[in-house]
Amino acid sequence: MTVLSETMVRPYEQPATVRSQVTVPLRFPDGFTSTAEVMTFHGLSDGQEHLLLALGEWEQTLLNQGPAGKAPLVRLHSECLTGDVFGSERCDCGPQLREAVEEISAVGGFLLYLRQEGRGIGLYSKLDAYALQDQGLDTYEANVALGRGEDERDYSAAAQMLGALGAGRISLLTNNPDKAGQLAALGIDVAEQVPTGVHLSEANHRYLAAKRNHTAHTIELPAAGSPANAAARAHAAIPTHDELLARVDALIPRLRERAEETERIRQVPDATMAELKEAGVFQMLAPQAVGGFGMGLETYVQVVRRLAQGCVSTAWSVGHLVEHVWMLARWPQEAQDEVFADGPAPLAAATGAPPGQAAEVPGGYAISGRWSFASGVMHSEWALLAAQHGDARMQFLVPVADLELLDVWHTAGLRGTGSNDLRAEGLFVPAHRALAWERLAAADNPGSSIHPDPNIHIPMATFLNMVAPAAALGAAEHAIEVFRELMMVRKVKQTVQKRQADSPLAQARFTQAYGQVATARLHWDEAVRVVSGSYGRRPVTFTDGERARYRLSLGLSGAASAEAVRLVLTGSGGSVHRLSHPLQRIQRDVNVLLNHASLTMDPILEQAGRGLLDLGFTIPAEQF
Structure with missing residues (x-):
């Protein structure tokens, strides 16, 4: 952590000026796009070539930044060649950069790209520190062992850059309290500290834990041996959009071969389900923190479309099962801990036609009803059932084993979806597995405060x-x-x-x-x-x-x-x-x-x- 002296200059005492501004369209590997106004500066205190990316409605946020207005969202992002460019999973820098561009673009503000590799010790020294980390030191101990400070970053230039644009009051996107502390000492009013997501991988758990334990970063991590962390380790390799579609395309000939069997047995064959799981199809929308891919709508709908080129019943069933994994990630933490305990792709059928009835009882609810069109239920461990509780429509998460399965799906088409009925009478559902439909369906659902993956922030009807x-x-x-x-x-x-x-x-x-x-x-x-x-x-x-x-x-x-x-x-x-x-x-x-x-x-x-x-x-x- 950097210790500030009382003589450190404030940005208004040693002002910087904008030297150039250029429009740059941005596109990230997952397909997300944005547009940035990239600015360079004269007069920065450290003489480095730092950049400021103005994103979204940034000019309007500057006008609104008074005490009653919404301050511009700002991220101080220290350069990380290994993470930002090469996708290293030893840190969380690349995902944080991607997240920051999207979050700031949505509300307007600035991403400051600061040339402070390795917490200010430089690229070569950072790689030397990696070697020491491989011998057992944590990220801070390794810096000290090299004779450097734990964190040598100085945000004076960042304050100057903000001062040059008149951004004296900001919301700071960070988990690092030192950034907020330095900016405040430099005369920037940090009105709010907005946490970033937790971008966990097999390789960076120890690194993130060190930031949390050593410098009080606001990071919530699963325990090293927890199911969620095990899932992240097991599924750390995330395919690209094109790689996942290539896996699906390879399955199409076999889907066509099994289409008649799928129709005859009125469900997706076990061999097909095994191949789909092996390809990672069911985890495409699951959050990365639980081992999923965190992919977006474009990948999802392309997968459904291509599966339908092989077998429509399979495409329908798989499309809904994938979508329901995404629905489960919108629930509160306790329910998610339960359903994701065995991996990143718990399979669940979902139906609300017609909704059942729910009565509040001690510890939860008792639900009764007969629900139709439970596509994919033949392969599901869970069921998401809609029920009316007074004037409120709710959804209940129930193990399929607790329900009566009625074999009624005898139809002219989509026979292979196995969209049978489910029935329950007075079934107890604990309170943590009950959720108001309005909260589940909203963009600001409970899961959106747990997972930074963009797809969790989308209203539910768009995927349905x-x-x-x-x-x-x-x-x-x-x-x-x-x-x-x-x-x-x-x-x-x-x-x-x-x-x-x-x-x-x-x-x-x-x-x-x-x-x-x-x-x-x-x-x-x-x-x-x-x-x-x-x-x-x-x-x-x-x-x-x-x-x-x-x-x-x-x-x-x-x-x-x-x-x-x-x-x-x-x-x-x-x-x-x-x-x-x-x-x-x-x-x-x-x-x-x-x-x-x-x-x-x-x-x-x-x-x-x-x-x-x-x-x-x-x-x-x-x-x-």
Whole structure:
């Protein structure tokens, strides 16, 4: 920790000035983007080439920074070549940099990138300290063993940079009390200290513990032997977006081979589940702190879409099981400790149709009801059940083993989802496994204060509406592929062509179907773009117009996907209507998808029209 002398200059006593400003678009490896105004300075006290990145509505925050206004959010980030550039997991610098850019972009403020490698001892000395840490010293002891200070950083230049912009009152994004203390001593009013997330990996647990224990960083860590930490160690390697999609693409041929079996046994085969788990699919939305990947909407919906190119029932089941892991990460800590105890991807079915009834009893609630459409329940350990308690809708987390499973899923399509019913009568649920639906669904849900992963801060309805359209699009893409193969070899009766592809009318039909798939894809991309555009906000919210646009785009995407499948089926001959044929299965699956609330066009058109005309929805916005 740096000790400040009484003679240390304040930024207004030795002012710095801005020497240049340039706009730089930013893109991080996980796909997050932002735009920064990067500034350099004259007159910094240490002569170093420090940078200031102005993010979000930073100019407005400067205007609002008075005692009654919201101060700009500021992060002092010391350069870390190994963590920031090479992704080293020995520290948490890279994830903190990524987190800071997003958090500051959302509210407006500044990221100061300070050239103080290794807490001020330099890059080579930091790597020498790493070698000593490998011999058992902690990060502070290693610096001292090299004859350096535990932390040699001086934030005088940072105060000068803030002073040059007139940022005399700030909210400081940090877990480090020394940063706040130095800035205050240098004349900066630190109105609030905002903690950063805990970016735990197998390699940095000891490092984070040393910061907590040695210099009072505000970091909450699981014990070294706890299930959460074990999960983080076991799943430290996080694939990129492209790497995970490549794993899914490799599964598609086997999903097609098992599609008939999936339909016949009315659930996803165990072999498929094992391959999906091996690929890490179920942990894609789980927080990194419990060993998940913490990925975003773009990866999630692409996975569902590609799985549907192999088997729609599998895509539907997996899409919801993955989504429900994400829902579990929104619960309070006690419930999360229970469900994530055995790993980063607890499987849970969720249903609220129709909601049951709940009565408060000592220690919790007694719930009763019969719940339908519990997709994926055949592979689940937990169930998330909606029940009414007075005027409040609540969700209850219940072990599947405590419920009666009713085998009722005998349907024309999506047979392989195993979406059976669940029943309970007076089942006791402890209070820590009961949560008001309003809190669970909100952007500021209980889990959002536990996990920094951006996806936990997103309103729940945005993910719930994405599965059916993604599955329909993937199904239509598979159908057009099968149609093309048939056309190249099929001879149509009562025609002169040797194969269907040589017929001008067949060519026109193929073009129509192809165009419908392209239309479905464009609408789907637009919906994903609108939702992704909300990520930078805190809290993540939608205007009525934005909600109308993305819901309408999803509905139109589903309708175009279904029309493409219809065109394909009517031009593919009688043999495709055998129940075992992939096109027949696709048609039945898509027909069932169209009846899901996320693709039922009448209410979508009504509410979207009201939203687009700025008339206000006639139902609560979170239900649309």
